[in-house]
Amino acid sequence: MRDTLPPDYHPLIPASKEQDVPPFKYADDKTPFAPQGREVLALLKKKAPEEDVQRVLDVVQQEAAQHGLEPLVASTDVYVTCILSLGSKSLSHVLSTIDRCKARLLALGPQSEASRRQIISSVVDFWHEHPGTAVNIIDKLLNYTIITPMSVILWALQDRIDRGRALANSQIYEMVSITMFKVTNRVRQVLRERNNMTLAYSQRQAIDEALPRERQGMRDLFAAIEDAVVGVAEGANDEMIERYEGDEEEQALVKQWGARWLRVWRRKAAVEEAVVGEAAVGVLEEEPVMEAVVEDVGGEEDMDQVA
Secondary structure, three states: OHHHOOHHHHHHOOHHHHOOOOOOHHHOOOOOOHHHHHHHHHHHHOOOOHHHHHHHHHHHHHHHHHOOOOHHHHHHHHHHHHHHHHOOOOHHHHHHHHHHOHHHHHHHHHHOHHHHHHHHHHHHHHOOOOHHHHHHHHHHHHHOOOOOHHHHHHHHHHHOOHHHHHHHOHHHHHHHHHHHHHHHHHHHHHHHHHOOOOOOHHHHHHHHHHHHHHHHHHHHHHHHHHHHHHHHHOOOOHHHHHHOOOOHHHHHHHHHHHHHHHHHHHHHHHHHHHHHOHHHHOOOOOOOOOOOOOEEEOOOEEEOOOO
């Protein structure tokens, strides 16, 4: 596509976007932990035992600690970047690689919130020239529960807020949107099963007990979004107040983006409350009582009950 445009338009589509496979950052010796990164990639390619991979990651953690870095965050970046590089030929390749390494990835999350967010950072940074691919991978990581919805929201609207400029980034909105769709859809599914009269009452009782937890998780996410964007809309974001280096026109535009986000997500929250809130849910119904049916068959036989 770039070659079909006049040269004046080439800066709009950098040549780097024509690369089907992003460069492997650990191929550059100037990158921290480059030798270990290359070694982990080689081990993953030959499907070496997890113990071998862990030994290399232990070295990364030791060196990171010596340099004042968070050890688990550093090793997570190395490991995830190698997975992405190994599966970079296509989305199916990377999903296959993630599936093969899922046990270790699932173990990273509970150890540290920072490591969960680093998984997201590694994906977005590796595929920065192809943001749509990054969003697809984040979507799959949510399905695998390798990362949590709250991690995505906080990563997008705290770690990468960039004094509010992130709200004008379509990738950021798409990540937040797919995350919230998964959560709200999950709560609606729970409510549907709660009201599914084909299920035993005991099953629906168990679902009814889970519904408040699911609903509160959804509300917490909506609250996190509002907390992040209301400061931008009002120009009260800490970074905007203390270190905003843009001109007044840009700051006004950023505040407008904040106001748009605030309006959209408040409306979405209101819609979900109307669908799954306490007022909409009602009391859990027990099984309908089957009334006896009496049928007179020619006066010769009475059926006291018909089940």
